[in-house]
Amino acid sequence: MGKREYKKFDLGAARSTYGTPNFKYGCMYMPWPGRSLDYSHGYVATNEDLRHTTGLTRDMARKVLTIAGSGDQALFYQLNGATKIDTFDVSFCAGAIQDIKSTAIKLNLPYDEYNRLLNDLHFAHSASRVENMPQILDKASPKYADFVRNMDGYKIFGAGLSPNLYQNQILDADEYAKLQSDGVMENKFIWANASDVHAHLVEEYDVINLSNIFEWAPGIMIPTLASLRNHVRPGGYILVQTGCGISIGKNFSQFRMAQEKFKKWAKMGINKQKREDQVVILERVR
Numbered sequence: 001m002g003k004r005e006y007k008k009f010d011l012g013a014a015r016s017t018y019g020t021p022n023f024k025y026g027c028m029y030m031p032w033p034g035r036s037l038d039y040s041h042g043y044v045a046t047n048e049d050l051r052h053t054t055g056l057t058r059d060m061a062r063k064v065l066t067i068a069g070s071g072d073q074a075l076f077y078q079l080n081g082a083t084k085i086d087t088f089d090v091s092f093c094a095g096a097i098q099d100i101k102s103t104a105i106k107l108n109l110p111y112d113e114y115n116r117l118l119n120d121l122h123f124a125h126s127a128s129r130v131e132n133m134p135q136i137l138d139k140a141s142p143k144y145a146d147f148v149r150n151m152d153g154y155k156i157f158g159a160g161l162s163p164n165l166y167q168n169q170i171l172d173a174d175e176y177a178k179l180q181s182d183g184v185m186e187n188k189f190i191w192a193n194a195s196d197v198h199a200h201l202v203e204e205y206d207v208i209n210l211s212n213i214f215e216w217a218p219g220i221m222i223p224t225l226a227s228l229r230n231h232v233r234p235g236g237y238i239l240v241q242t243g244c245g246i247s248i249g250k251n252f253s254q255f256r257m258a259q260e261k262f263k264k265w266a267k268m269g270i271n272k273q274k275r276e277d278q279v280v281i282l283e284r285v286r
């Protein structure tokens, strides 16, 4: 497969993805496997306690590969000391929201307007018309600006629940101010499925974060870990999973199989958080 991060988006394919979205609770996931996720709705707010998760590897996670998701993963890794962050996601919309967020911070959008932006984007059927979006898109990466403008009429950032419900998880005012004064780092977005992302990598990371993927696609867990294990340095970590209420229990047999398969290579541990959120951690031992 070629370098998909440079592949141009296909507007017809993107629009057709939005056939029958379920708007009852924001947008539900599009069903998968069996359907293209290349353009599935982006999340505007993390549902994870990223302060906790990225804090687990504070001071050692300099080079990080993480799922892009809502874009909050990269921001929290930066706050916790990362100096190089590559991100990936199967959905192009994740690349777009990540770029929109970092552009908004670079433009010094006041914190309350940033929060309003997330909320408005989540509910908007035409993201480019949301308050502050015209100036953000003028400064954003042209490929995302082009995509967002051309997807007016489609609820491209409607995944998950209302961002108001995640007020404790998203950046607080101090974290936001720190990113404004430090400057948000440029990071590479790789548009790829987790199972293919290794084909785009040329280096070794301190931490690879694959959260919120395998609960939806347990079948790709073992091949994905096998393909990524040489991209984490000895002593580094792969964070495999976090809650969502479904968490580890649902795929416990897969985790047991992974533990058995990778036991010479990695130690596996479970880090329990509040509620039922959990993170499975593989530490590369050799």
Ligand SMILES: C[S@@+](CC[C@H](N)C(=O)[O-])C[C@H]1O[C@@H](n2cnc3c(N)ncnc32)[C@H](O)[C@@H]1O
Binding pocket: 040, 042, 043, 045, 046, 047, 048, 067, 068, 069, 070, 071, 072, 073, 088, 089, 090, 091, 094, 192, 193, 194, 195, 211, 212, 213, 216, 217
């Ligand atoms: C479940 S969502 C939740 C948001 C995420 N927890 C956060 O904090 O931003 C995580 C992201 O995983 C992406 N995703 C799901 N399955 C994937 C896969 N097999 N490969 C790559 N990305 C995937 C989705 O497109 C979504 O952006």
